[in-house]
Amino acid sequence: MDFFGAQERARRLTAWLVLLLIVAVIGMVVAAVAVVALAMVLLDGGQSAADPLAQALDPLLLGSVALGVLLVVGSGSLVRHLQLRAGGSAVAEALGGRPINGDTRNADERRLLNVVEEMAIAAGLPVPAVYLLDEPGINAFAAGHTPQDAVIGVTRGAIQTLARDELQGVIAHEFSHVLHGDMRLNMRLIALLYGILVIGLVGRMLLRGMATRRVVRGSRRGNGHAVLLGAGLALMLVGFVGTLCGNLIKAAVSRQREFLADASAVQYTRNPAGLADALKRVAAQGSELRATRAEEFSHLYFSRGLPGLRGLTATHPPLPTRIRRLEPEWDGSLPEPHAMRETIAAAGSGDERAQLRPPQATAQDAGTLMPTTATLVHRIGEPREQDMEQARGALAGIDPVLLEAAHESYAARAVIYGILMGAEPVSRARQREVLIEAALPDVLAELERLDQPLAGVQPGQRLALIELCLPLLRQLSVAQYARFRDCLERLMAAEDEPGALQWALHRLVVVGSEGATHHRGSRQSLVRIEDAVARLLSSLALAGNDEQARAAEAFREAADTLGLSMTLLPQPATLQELDWALARCRQLSDDERIRLIGAMASCVSHDGRVCPREAELLRAVAWSLDCPLPLSAMD
Structure with a gap:
């Protein structure tokens, strides 16, 4: 089933629902008026000189009944x-x-x-x-x-x-x-x-x-x-x-x-x-x-x-x-x-995944051939059997210690912090100091315990770990979540140069925990938000290419896909700029979002292949745009 077509049909059904509701309310008003009119006639019993039917059909009385039903x-x-x-x-x-605890036995x-x-x-x-x-x-x-x-x-x-x-x-x-x-x-x-x-x-x-x-x-x-x-x-x-x-x-x-x-x-x-x-x-x-x-x-x-x-x-x-x-x-x-x-x-964790064989790391490191843009866009919101197999294998390849931690409240927060901390030693040291000041002692203890397993997280596993942690994050109390969100913001602020992937994973945590802010009003076109599109595509191109010339080629291919005359922005965007660009892109109509996802796919795969980091970045950004990409969409 077409993902966007199904969404559009659901929206049309909502309009029909409102129409049917209006018809139902009219039926109730008619029934209420009929009951009142009948009651007036029966209660009068011919005692009044006035016509009881005329009294029952008095516009003021009937209007009051109708208004009462509507209220x-x-x-x-x-x-x-x-x-x-x-x-x-x-x-x-x-x-x-009752919610099932993630660590259930x-x-x-x-x-x-x-x-x-x-x-x-x-x-x-x-x-x-x-x-x-x-x-x-x-x-x-x-x-x-x-x-x-x-x-x-x-x-x-x-x-x-x-x-x-x-x-x-x-x-x-x-x-x-x-x-x-x-x-x-x-x-x-x-x-x-x-x-x-x-x-x-x-x-x-x-x-x-x-x-x-x-x-x-x-x-x-x-x-x-x-x-x-x-x-x-x-x-x-x-x-x-x-x-x-x-x-x-x-x-x-x-x-x-x-x-x-x-x-x-x-x-x-x-x-x-x-x-x-x-x-x-x-x-x-x-x-x-x-x-x-x-x-x-x-x-x-x-x-x-x-x-x-x-x-x-x-x-x-x-x-x-x-x-x-x-x-x-x-x-x-x-x-x-x-x-x-x-x-x-x-017994133990009760997790049947222990018997599954994880995917070969060498195949992941080499990257995979990218499908055509049309094929990838057609896969939005349409998982298949191979996606289930890949998900099972991907989860089996994650350290069991981290899998268990993702299902426990304090440890899940530690997993998120560890994933979002930068790779540079200086930045990580500064971020640890920030967490010592702001995070709960129990979470810090879990972060210390999980230090080695987190260091072994492979490209392509971070997105899955974050998704596993989300149900527990949504169950935090208001005070607990406020502290958690404060720690997230401090972590990102303490990073010297947070990359596009780090930003995208951070947005995924926030949106997955709080929900997305929906734009109310008319949908935008790509042409009207060209500056935001250029910022987002520039970040994707720079994240996937160390050389400026190759980044420019990737960006140009994406711009050509959209038919827009845009120029690569040479400097990496700040987190605030990326947040602004993503918020603008969320205002696009379904057709325009489809085109944007296609351009993003062209950008990360301009060389015909997509590495696990690029695939993770593309899926995270698409996720934030309400365009879920199945695991095998980039195979």
């Missing part, structure tokens, strides 16, 4: 939007999920983390936080506004029942939602539809309150009681209309996206049998969730999370239909349901 829907949506600002973690916690949890980490690194995405739902059903979801605040939630039933290739198919399905904009669309859907549901919830609360008062106060009756009872019934009726509309909207938006996510998962893993077998397990053992708020998030799940949603209100296609799309010859048989395994404590 309830709008305020409900706003409240839910504010509650979901934290991203996917808010959804996972609402469903009763549970074998099933460790296997799940391995699969999620491999998928993220293969796709060029930040590693999301992983939440475990203590549910027996087989289900999963992806939630968040951006890849930076995304989480993957998986039920205990899934990790204790599914084989590794089946679990990998489920996770690949969820990553498709992250890559293709479905996740952001689903979060907006939650907030918008909650306002519709609020009216029904208010009516239900009124009815429950009246029932409680009747039990407590016995036979005490009065007009107030009747009015409140009627109001509760009226709101329940209007809420029913809203709930029906909400379910229809969720179903219309969700079903087709599930088919596309299944297709993308097969593209990523090249293993349709894994996903098909996972769906068969779901059909045999169930996927329903027991959480109180499961209905609110029903369109997020891998499979149907609630009983009863069928036909037009079904948020997911029928399981047999999904299975036959993956396995046309399926005869309808299902595996025997089996009990979930007991919780198993893993």
Whole structure:
């Protein structure tokens, strides 16, 4: 599936969603007006000389009812939007999920983390936080506004029942939602539809309150009681209309996206049998969730999370239909349901990567042939089976001490500091002094312990280590993160000449921890931000070439790719200049960003080859431009 095309389709669906919401609200207003008009006629009972129907249709009364409905829907949506600002973690916690610690010794949890980490690194995405739902059903979801605040939630039933290739198919399905904009669309859907549901919830609360008062106060009756009872019934009726509309909207938006996510998962893993077998397990053992708020998030799940949603209100296609799309010859048989395994404590780290053979260093050092620019651009946001294999091998090649450190809070911060410290002894000594002044003692102790393993980090491994650390960085408290961010800024300021790669990795840490600042307003063209493009491409050319003449050739090739008349800026850019250039380039439209990524690829591969440092730099900058490059994109 085309990455940018999928993003654009998700944006169009958002526009349709708003239109459908308006239609639903109009339906609720009509229902509310009809209820009020009927109540006015019945309560009058012919006692008034005035025409009761005329009173019921009084424009002032009807306008007040319509305004009341709009205020309830709008305020409900706003409240839910504010509650979901934290991203996917808010959804996972609402469903009763708990984050899985990176240093878990549970074998099933460790296997799940391995699969999620491999998928993220293969796709060029930040590693999301992983939440475990203590549910027996087989289900999963992806939630968040951006890849930076995304989480993957998986039920205990899934990790204790599914084989590794089946679990990998489920996770690949969820990553498709992250890559293709479905996740952001689903979060907006939650907030918008909650306002519709609020009216029904208010009516239900009124009815429950009246029932409680009747039990407590016995036979005490009065007009107030009747009015409140009627109001509760009226709101329940209007809420029913809203709930029906909400379910229809969720179903219309969700079903087709599930088919596309299944297709993308097969593209990523090249293993349709894994996903098909996972769906068969779901059909045999169930996927329903027991959480109180499961209905609110029903369109997020891998499979149907609630009983009863069928036909037009079904948020997911029928399981047999999904299975036959993956396995046309399926005869309808299902595996025997089996009990979930007991919780198993893993021996040692519980990491299955120890059995994998790391890639040969000599092949990395020599560099790889660069594919054509058109091929590379086509691979944006489209991981494949070879990316998964490369990610697995790359992680197996990292020192196990560092892998373990990336999953522990203090040690993860030490890993980041070590990666971002300069190579020159004088700069490193100055940076250590800065950290002694500003960093926590426990982090400094970890940095000292990891000194030798960090010195052995190979080109191409830094990006993966940073991605592994990101989930823990996002879990830091406000005070902890403020200190961490201060240390990052001091580290970069103490470096004599921070290179483009060091800057790009620093930006990756910041954006991966805090999220990107999205530009609001009209999209820019390359011509209008030519100065920023020249600064960024000049930095890439100078980073990959020691000789000025060769850097000029690389820059000229990139400029020709864009059709722009630009001149190489001979001096390396400062960190502030690069931050400014990147912020400007993030304002580009999708088509223009595609062209820019192509020019960047031409710049780093003007000699026909790309070394691991250049590949790492290109992937880090593309990552910051919301253009995730899979690992094998530069093979």
